[in-house]
Amino acid sequence: MQTFNFRTMEAYPYDQRDKNVLYQTGDFKTRIIELKTGEKLPPDEPCKMESHVIFYVVSGKIGITIDGEHSELEEDHCVISAPGSYQMEAKEDCKLLGIQIKKTEK
16 A cells, blocks of 8 residues: 655656656556646647546646547546547646556457
């Protein structure tokens, strides 16, 4: 068992994002993400996620676009989505918990 305090945990910048992974197995990965106001993730253009995702906003506000559909999230909100094209932009400094769950083939 591992326990974490997301409010006090600090995250590494995007170019060191692998250090933000808290737990990972073959089918599941969770990480902490911090963005400053106006910062985008990924920074240039949307990325194609091959896994199901959950993004939970620990603090702050973020805009997220998944497959062209946009939503604004604030503290204690989350988005759950199937694999798709993702990009987010911090509306104010924010901290997120990101969870990826591998898409299983049937």
